Amino acid sequence: MSICPKNKNSKAHRDARRANWKMGAVNLVKCPKCGSLVMPHRVCKVCGSYNKREIIKVED
Numbered sequence: 001m002s003i004c005p006k007n008k009n010s011k012a013h014r015d016a017r018r019a020n021w022k023m024g025a026v027n028l029v030k031c032p033k034c035g036s037l038v039m040p041h042r043v044c045k046v047c048g049s050y051n052k053r054e055i056i057k058v059e060d
Helices: 011-018
Strands: none
Touching: none
């Protein structure tokens, strides 16, 4: 069985629904150890720390 709509949606109604499908801005916070911008709850790629502890060793 295929979908059988009861009423026709206009093109404006369809396009208004699709207009809200967009990406938001990326949220960035400062790393407490080195001060670079990172995404929250992730290991810093510059210094390798998370929650003020060194998680991975980063080579200079």
